[in-house]
Amino acid sequence: MRFARKPENSTVRWMVFASAGFSAAPLVLAAALLGGVGQGAWAAGDAAQTGKPVSLSKSAPADDYALANLPAGSSSPGVDVRERESLPAKQLFGAVETPAPLPSEPIGYYTEGCAAGNVPMPQVGEAWQMMRPRRNRYWGQPQLIAFLQEFARRAKRELGINGLLIGDLSQPRGGPMTSGHRSHQIGLDADIWFLEMPDRVLSEQERNTMSARLVTLDHRRINPRRFTEKHARLLRMAAKYPQVQRIFVHPPIKKYMCAFAERIGDEDKSWLARIRPYWGHNYHFHIRLRCPAGATNCKPQPEPNPEDGTGCGKHLAWWYSDEPWQMDRGVPSLLYREGVPVPRPRPKKPEPRREITMQDLPHACRVVLDAR
Secondary structure (H helix, E strand, C coil): CCCCCCCCCCCCCCHHHHHCCCCCHHHHHHHHHHHHCCCCEECCCCCCCCCCEEECCCCCCCCHHHHHCCCCCCCCCCCCHHHHCCCEHHHHHHCCCCCCCCCCEEEEECCEEEEECCEECCCEECCEEECCHHHCCCEECHHHHHHHHHHHHHHHHHHCCCCEEECCCECCCCCCCCCCCCCCCCCCEEEEECCCCCCCCCCHHHHHHCCCCCCECCCCCECCCCCCHHHHHHHHHHHCCCCEEEEEECHHHHHHHHHHHHHCCCCCCHHHHHEEECCCCCCEEEEEECCCCCCCCECCCCCCCCCCCCCCCHHHHHHCCCHHHHEECCEECCEEECCEEECCCCCCCCCCCCCCEHHHCCCHHHHHHHCC
16 A cells, blocks of 8 residues: 655745745745645554554655755755755754754654754753763653653652663754664654662763663563662553653563563553563663644654553563564574574674665755754
8 A cells, every 4th residue: 555645836935034034944844844744654563663654655855845945054064955865864963963943843753754843851850860961862842851850750759769860862953863773853752771860960971971781681581680670660650651652671671561560460551552572672761752732743653552452462472482583673683592592603794774864854854954
């Protein structure tokens, strides 16, 4: 099945407003949002964190409408606007150090989008500290920042912890990152370390260099000395927030959470469906918020809907089979038999993943990138 939309034929004239002393960027953003972001439908599956589209028919790349109506003053000095369309988008968004001065709006999808009007998470609060600040990834939509502050304060108050160590959120204008993440592009994702915040304010150097700690022994076993019931209660608290759609954790953590819900006699276990097993989340958990109400240009991910209502059955059993570990996110990994690595020759280096370019992103992301 293919999903397509009719190409835009309208043109927005903004030069008159600019010459009269008005800012053109909000007008262009509005035009781009109305005409250039409705790009298809997304698959209903949740086998992967990325939530790839079924099939997407995009409008003509780099069309004259999008290029002619960019505000003067490029965020990529020395780069021709048309040439920029084929450059890796991570280079463009990763080079911008300030947010777009536009109304807050998550644009596109979690793995192919950008963010207008991101705001910074305070580096240090009474119940949180931001880690790796030199990366400049402590930006998010206002809804995410408000959630993190409220969640951190509540966790400290009700669970008796010192506070949260918070990792990457988003770049100032969202978009693809230069390293590390495929998602975190629209200002609605946040990584939180399992390592508890110490009872003192870390120096900036410490927050840039201090190591996180794995809480699993391998992809099947939890480390009971590092992951405790306090962590389980923290995850349960987060999963019960209505704006939280998913929390990605390593499979043994999901297994622990299923047993924990049974042990405490939780009558309503529906929150467990939002705890999703996924590769690599063994020292932090990844919170994803739903598209906010009224954010019509935010492409939602389908709601998690496991057959058993919790994801503790067939879905979790698949992660405990050998299958997901033979191919780690599409990259050949160690072969396993009953969870034990099987020696084999080093595999050939896989072909590099195709870089996301500006042509892959919603038209409005050009306006976000260039807004002054």
